[in-house]
Amino acid sequence: MIDIFKKEIKQGLESNPKTLPSKYFYNKKGDALFVEIMNLPEYYLTRSELDIFQNKTQELITALQLNVNTHFELIELGAGDGLKTKKLLSTLNKQNYKFDYLPIDISLNALNLLKKDLLGTLPDVSVKTQQGDYFEILASLKQSNKPKVILFLGSNIGNMNDEKAEQFIYNLGANLKPGDKLLLGVDLIKSKDIVLPAYNDEKGITAQFNLNLLERINQELDGDFNLNKFKHQPEYNETQGIAKSFIVSTANQTVNIKAIGASYNFEAGEKIHTEISRKYNDALIKNIISNTDFALDTKILDSKKYFADYILTRN
Incomplete structure (x- = not known):
C-alpha cells in the first residue's frame, strides 16, 4: 500500500x-474527522440519505426486489461507519432475509470499528469485512453464484468526473450478473447557499x-x-x-x-x-449509465429532495 x-x-x-487523490484523506485521523463532518449542521448529505434509509427502508427493500427465500450478498463500497446501512441491515434481519453483509473499505480501521459495532448491535447479521480495492474484491466475489446488491452511497460517485463515473459503473457491471442490483446514492444539484457551506463549515473541520x-x-x-x-x-x-x-x-x-x-x-x-x-439530476444519471450494462429502475428521494437513491439493475 x-x-x-x-x-x-x-x-x-x-x-x-x-x-492529490482524495482517497488518501482516510487514515485513522481522517476517519474520525469525517465522522465529525457528517454530524455538522452544514453537512446535509449524510442526513439526507439517512432520511431515506430511516424513513423509506421498506421502499428501498421493495425497489431492490429481494426474495426472502434467496440468500444474497449485500456489498457496500466504501462502507465507513455504516451509519445509514445499519437501518437497512436491521430491517432485513427482522424480516428474515438471508444475506451476508460485505463492507469494502480502503481503511482497515473503519472496517474493524464497523465489525465491532455490528457484533454488538446486530449479532445475527453475517458480516464479512473486505479491505482493499473495490474491483479486485468484486472480481474475487464474482465466482459466487449468489445474487448481489451493491451499495454505493454518500454520493461517492460524485468524487469522479462524468467520464470516470461512467467507466466505474461499467466496471461494476462487468463484475455482476444479470439481475444484480446497484443502489447508487447521489447528491442532487442545488443552490450555492446550500452546497458550499457543506464543504466549508464554520468550525473548520472540513x-x-x-x-x-x-x-x-x-x-x-x-x-x-x-x-x-x-x-x-x-x-x-x-x-x-x-x-x-x-x-x-x-x-x-x-x-x-x-x-x-x-x-x-x-x-x-x-x-x-x-x-x-x-451533483446530479436525472438527465446526468441517465447519460452516465447510457453505455453501461445497467438500466434505471427507481428513484427514491429524501423529504427535502436534496438527495436521491437510484436503483439500477444489471441487464
Missing part, C-alpha cells in the same frame, strides 16, 4: 496543475480533513509540508453542479518529501486539487 501511496502522491504533485492529507504525507512519506502555510479552499459552480476542494499555498515555498526523493515548489496562491463533488 505504501508504494502505491508514494507513486500516486508523486504523480499528483508532478502534474500541472498539482493534484479544512482540517483536507489538510490532514498533507500531514499524512509528512508522517508516512517523511515530508515537510508546513500546514500553517496552506489553507483549505472549496468552490462550487452552480450551473455545472460541481463542487471542488483545493489546498492552496499561502506563500512561495518548497516542500521536500524524502520517501519520494523529490522537492516541489509552490507559488503563493497555487492550488492543489484534492476533491471533486459532482
